[in-house]
Amino acid sequence: MSESEILLTLKRNQQLFADPRRIALLKQIDKTGSLSQAAKIVGVSYKTAWDAIHEMNQLSLHPLVNSMTGGKGGGGAQLTAYAVRFIQLYDLLTTIQHNAFNILSDDDAPLDNLLAATARLSLQTSARNQLYGTISDVISNTVYSQVIIMLNDQQTVIKVNVTRRSIDRLQLSKNKAVILLIKAPAVAISLTNSLSENSFKATIKQIRQDNIWSELDLSLSDDVVICATKLTQEFQALNLQLNQTVYINIHPENIIIATLV
Template sequence: MFNPEILLTLYLNQQLFTDPRRLALLKAIEQTGSLSQAAKQINISYKTAWDAISEINKLAPKPFLITATGGKNGGGTKLSVYAIRFIQLYDLLTQLQHNAFKILSDDNVPLDDILKTTAKLSLQTSARNQLYGSVKQIKTNNVAGFITVKLSDEQTELNVYVTKKSIERLQLSIDKTVLLLIKAPLIKLDDSSENSLSVTVEKITTDGQWCEITFLLASGIKLYASQPVGVVEQLALTIGKQTILSIHPENIIVATLV
């Protein structure tokens, strides 16, 4: 099994800032409240620990350690809020690196698009439909409007209702890559919306009360809809049957990297 050991090392101004050993020292300080005890815990000398912390504090934009000397409760060392947040960020980056190697063997995951790659690495949603595309048109007034998104098949276009504030917050612009999220129950098996699509039934799964239907666009993109068994029977849906489905513009959520 391909299981690389990933050691994240950060340099600032061409000088070592943090590496796994220094992160272990910081975590030990947070746990023990003492630089000397932290050094013992990770099996390094007090001088090595002191020098490492001095270099970190010298390079960091904010102090990492808060040191108290004497006083009613005696002396001690604790991490600053900035240092604790840095440790959390370091751990997140390490996890992302591990996740990145997990998708290396999945040929269906593109590695040339930052949104698609990032979403595959870390984004999990309850929305069954996750469609990638790029913004081709933006129409808005003082409150809200619509964007037109061309999907990754370069054929299918969907109109999405978006407020003006959301357009600004997401920094939407022409040709920007976006991710469209649509919950399966919100896909209707009719042509009642402006987003009407011709599809072919690929698969039907049922628990006796509800059905999950997998549809295929002509381009190969899959869409998933959930409907009561009675609706599926009324429409006489079977594998291979061609039909129409629709997605209301208000039922599509837009996500992107800003």
Template sequence: MLDSEVLLTIKLHQQIFVDPKRIRLLREIAKSGSISQAAKNAKVSYKSAWDHLEAMNSLSPIPLLARNTGGKNGGGTTLTNYAKRLLKLYDLLEQTQHKAFSILQDEQVPLDSQLSATARFSLQSSARNQFFGTVKSLKQESNHCAVEIQLPLLDQPITAFITPQSALRLQLVLGKEVMLMIKAPWIKLFAKKPQKSCNVFHALLSSANQQPNTKEIILTLGKGLQCFASIENTVKIQKNDQLFCYIDPEQIVLLTM
């Protein structure tokens, strides 16, 4: 693994709002409740600390510091809730940057797709089948919205049924990139083509792995799309069998950005 350092700078109005040095200063203020002590801990002069704080406050839409006067400890300086949230956001952005850089070496991750790249380093799911495609059509039916999604390696689209409210919340439009999540047990296998209106695909059984109660199998669909299915041990199949698989449109979860 690469020993990398990714430094994050945020600008507002074309001027530096926060950078690693300013973030450290805010963190030290949060710990000590004192600008002078924070400057010492951050190894900057008091004047430099004030200059940084003034620059941030002049750009910030909400004040970052709150002064406490009097009291048992003689007052001090604390962070506003906005500044505390800023520190948390900065931490999240740093983590995201490091994870994003980590996928550079994985040539299987396309970097021309924001959804695909983000999903690879941000999402963890129990669904073994995670595919990416684009919305081909949207059809409002009686109690659901039928979303046809074209995957690059499939000749025919795959259809997902979601609620109209979900389609609106996901802001689905033609051509939008979406991620499909399908758990292995949701893929059903047939020796003969089933009479279904959609989501029936010719499948080649590429491998089968015996488990205590089930068989974990890998299927190859279309032009090389691999998907995982789970079936009972009593089902007799073997490598290179030509099968048909069916995916229930209501068992497909859609994600997008």
């Protein structure tokens, strides 16, 4: 299966600022310290390379290349610290473009939610549960606050305790999209409803276990599945079975909120 070629082109003031060839030229200048050598490696004439760097320096907020001296045959050239960071940003944007195109083959990947799409593209965590939702309310106190989130299934509400400083730092407010990260051991399972915060009825959909640990997938709704782990000894004591209805509880302090700011 052939891969799609995605070329990132940046313009400033309606003029070409950066494209793959110009970025390759900058990278070779960084490696060789010579504009003429960089031009040869990239496969363009010295004049084309000089004109390209001159145009980029003119369009950039800060110079990209310093100390270009000499006539035909060139002289020494050195990237500025700003240019090094710009190349890193360009490479990052290129990676994001490729990843974004790849999620077209994932029918479950959301394309109408920037946070959810970004997380699907690149966010990997050790937390087994990664839930998407929108803040419905923020109850603020001087030191500790509570954030109330409606998950994307539009029926499951989860409460999260965070510090007031976290509220301000993450700019958490009503209608903001968030991701909730919950480690599987933080999900408690019982046969009766504890009637505490974040207590939900769930159905056991899958069980995986070994001699030490048991891992369960529990469905809260058609769109929300929570993973929980228990010691196999505890699992056997509860005599849990597939399709059994149980109750899960997640303490509000055992949930991490992530969002775009």
